[in-house]
Amino acid sequence: xxxxxxxxLSLSIMEFINSAPNINRACSxxxxxxxxxxxxxxxxxxxxxxxxxxxxNQVLELEHNLFGRLQVRAxxxxxxxxxxxxxxxxxxxxxxxxxxxxxxxxxxxxxxKRLGVTTSNKEWLSNKINEIAECRIRFINDDGDDFSFxxxxxxxxxxxxxENGNAIKSGEKTIKVVFSEAYTxxxxxxxxxxxxxxxxxxxxxxxxxxxxxxxxxxxxxxxDSKIKISNLIDKLQTDKIMSHxxxxxNIKLLKSTDIQELLRVKFGITLVxxxxxxxxxxxxxxxxxxxxxxxxxx
Numbered sequence: 283x284x285x286x287x288x289x290x291l292s293l294s295i296m297e298f299i300n301s302a303p304n305i306n307r308a309c310s311x312x313x314x315x316x317x318x319x320x321x322x323x324x325x326x327x328x329x330x331x332x333x334x335x336x337x338x339n340q341v342l343e344l345e346h347n348l349f350g351r352l353q354v355r356a357x358x359x360x361x362x363x364x365x366x367x368x369x370x371x372x373x374x375x376x377x378x379x380x381x382x383x384x385x386x387x388x389x390x391x392x393x394x395k396r397l398g399v400t401t402s403n404k405e406w407l408s409n410k411i412n413e414i415a416e417c418r419i420r421f422i423n424d425d426g427d428d429f430s431f432x433x434x435x436x437x438x439x440x441x442x443x444x445e446n447g448n449a450i451k452s453g454e455k456t457i458k459v460v461f462s463e464a465y466t467x468x469x470x471x472x473x474x475x476x477x478x479x480x481x482x483x484x485x486x487x488x489x490x491x492x493x494x495x496x497x498x499x500x501x502x503x504x505x506d507s508k509i510k511i512s513n514l515i516d517k518l519q520t521d522k523i524m525s526h527x528x529x530x531x532n533i534k535l536l537k538s539t540d541i542q543e544l545l546r547v548k549f550g551i552t553l554v555x556x557x558x559x560x561x562x563x564x565x566x567x568x569x570x571x572x573x574x575x576x577x578x579x580x
Contacts, residue, residue: 291429291467297575298382301470304572305384309371309481310364312473312571315497317346318518319354319419320364322491322532331523332358344519349421357416361490362397364497366410367433369396369485370459372478382467383435385460393457397485404455411437411459431464470574475500477569483548491532492541494518495559499551503571504563511536511557 293301314320323329335342335358342354370393373386390404399406415434422428438458477500487493498514499507511533515521521529535541537553545551550564563569 291431291464291471293382293463293467293470295379295382297470298377298379298466300575302377302384304474304575305466305469306375306377307476307570307572308469308474309368309478310475310497310500311469312475312501313346313348313421314364315475315501316348316517317352318344318494318520318523319352319359320494320497321358321360321523322494322520323360324362324490326358326360330525344522346421347517350423351421353420353422355418355420357413357418359414359417361493363410363414363417364493365397365485366393366407367414368481369393372481381463383461383463384466385458387456387458390455390457396482408437408439408457411457429468431468432462433465434459435462436460472574474572474574475569476572479567480549480569487544489532489535489541491520491524492536492545494520495536496545496549496551499549499559499561500569501571502561504550504561504569507561508554509559511559514559 321329321331323331326332331342335354340356342358344352344354346352370386370388373388375384375386377384390407391401394401394403394407397407411434415432415437418430418432420428420430436458437460439455480496480500484493484496487496495514498518499509502509515529515533524532537556542553545553548564550562550567552560552562554560
């Protein structure tokens with residue numbers, strides 16, 4: 283396979299049917315949370331990494347400890363995009379075995395309210411979901427094999443109708459998001475995460491770097507799970523994304539009294555000494571690590 287080609291993931295019908303219960307629980311994947319697919323910037327367009335992205339023909343390439351190389355193509359995404367994805371993925375999923383995809387329908391009001399954003403800001407939400415749809419993720423291992431996916435195939439606004447087929451003038455726009463076949467297959471074949479009990483608290487965090495740290499910590503089992511901040515930064519490649527000054531500023535904020543109290547109360551994450559983050563899950567907020575089903579020959 284040439285470097286310009288990549289495999290799109292797909293599932294047999296039986297794989298799709300068997301994987302649906304697990305996918306139904308998923309709000310993320312280990313791979314998404316253990317990499318910098320979702321950048322720790324509020325305004326990506328103003329960052330230096332965005333300038334590098336444009337100069338590199340809209341490709342951002344980073345190392346990944348499990349898959350070799352990670353590429354983000356066509357559109358850079360931030361933690362706010364991840365917020366939106368997680369809100370959508372905790373909605374009611376509808377599975378279509380004919381095209382082996384799943385979809386979610388939610389009102390714009392409902393999504394915006396969970397995001398803590400002004401509920402009239404429907405155009406902003408539509409733009410952000412479309413930005414997610416524009417992004418393509420590619421992973422290349424050391425043997426040169428690769429796979430890729432986009433998150434979303436289609437986004438449509440739906441007018442609610444009554445039992446007679448007449449439009450309901452509620453002013454509430456419903457958004458239907460159809461996730462791609464490749465992303466569906468990716469979720470079926472990788473380690474996925476269910477931390478729906480934590481999402482509203484993650485979304486409410488103001489700092490995007492702290493959000494990325496929390497999401498990384500949630501890939502662990504939460505039983506005295508430890509990592510040095512320097513190791514976490516290395517795994518997320520944050521030092522390749524942020525300037526030295528930006529990184530220092532964010533680490534200082536992470537260690538601040540207010541943020542440490544928030545992390546302890548909301549997530550069970552504490553700072554031991556000056557360098558080690560420790561995650562002990564809050565009993566009332568259990569999260570789950572879900573292994574993929576064995577592959578089936580197609």
